[in-house]
Amino acid sequence: MIAFEHVGKRYGGRFDALAGLDFRVERGEMVFLTGHSGAGKSSLLKLIMLLERPSRGRILVAGHDIGRLHTSQVPYYRRQIGVVFQDHQLLTDRNIFHNVALPLMIQGVPPREQARRVRAALDKVGLLHREKALPIELSGGEQQRVGIARAVVNKPALLLADEPTGNLDPALSADIMRLFEDFNRIGTTVMIASHDLALIARLHHRTLELSDGRLIADKDAR
Numbered sequence: 001m002i003a004f005e006h007v008g009k010r011y012g013g014r015f016d017a018l019a020g021l022d023f024r025v026e027r028g029e030m031v032f033l034t035g036h037s038g039a040g041k042s043s044l045l046k047l048i049m050l051l052e053r054p055s056r057g058r059i060l061v062a063g064h065d066i067g068r069l070h071t072s073q074v075p076y077y078r079r080q081i082g083v084v085f086q087d088h089q090l091l092t093d094r095n096i097f098h099n100v101a102l103p104l105m106i107q108g109v110p111p112r113e114q115a116r117r118v119r120a121a122l123d124k125v126g127l128l129h130r131e132k133a134l135p136i137e138l139s140g141g142e143q144q145r146v147g148i149a150r151a152v153v154n155k156p157a158l159l160l161a162d163e164p165t166g167n168l169d170p171a172l173s174a175d176i177m178r179l180f181e182d183f184n185r186i187g188t189t190v191m192i193a194s195h196d197l198a199l200i201a202r203l204h205h206r207t208l209e210l211s212d213g214r215l216i217a218d219k220d221a222r
């Protein structure tokens with residue numbers, strides 16, 4: 001699903017945020033990405049999302065060299081990828097239903113089909129009964145679940161998350177991780193950047209560890 005071949009990323013001057021990255025993630029895997037603050041976790045995810053371009057090397061996603069995608073193909077490429085952020089980035093002036101529907105609206109999915117898919121996604125995260133609520137009416141954990149529903153509403157082949165439990169207490173964090181495991185169980189490839197080592201240790205998934213932009217460990221904990 002993902003292959004990094006000798007990938008490096010240099011921002012501006014002479015500083016390598018990522019260097020010499022070589023790894024593969026198979027279709028259907030669930031992988032954690034760990035490392036100290038500034039190790040390069042977000043940069044790595046941004047390369048996969050094509051929010052940044054590598055300075056060196058090649059990245060393949062679903063068999064395609066994403067560096068060769070034409071600008072006009074990028075929106076179609078991104079549709080295969082669901083993204084969950086730490087601060088969930090919900091639109092405060094729209095209710096939960098419309099927040100989750102946003103990716104489908106942008107793609108021009110017909111309204112009836114939008115409604116069906118939004119409700120299916122909200123049902124999976126246990127929030128169907130809150131579809132009319134505004135984001136501020138929900139708890140932090142619920143808001144994060146809305147962020148996950150929005151990320152999966154397109155049925156992406158790949159789900160990426162950057163510190164999705166960063167603002168949550170341990171019990172809510174475990175709930176959120178269980179949701180990612182549910183989506184992984186039905187075939188979605190999942191990659192989660194997190195510094196919550198205690199939680200990661202309990203979950204027994206493969207873990208890639210970055211330090212100063214280099215891959216220093218690749219542990220299969222299954």
Ligand SMILES: Nc1ncnc2c1ncn2[C@@H]1O[C@H](COP(=O)(O)OP(=O)(O)OP(=O)(O)O)[C@@H](O)[C@H]1O
Nearest residue numbers: 011012017035036037038039040041042043044195
């Ligand atoms: N757009 C940018 N321009 C310049 N430097 C950047 C940019 N984005 C990230 N960096 C630098 O690249 C390095 C890696 O940052 P990155 O955000 O990828 O790390 P991280 O492991 O996700 O850290 P954190 O856990 O604190 O979010 C850091 O030194 C950071 O300052």
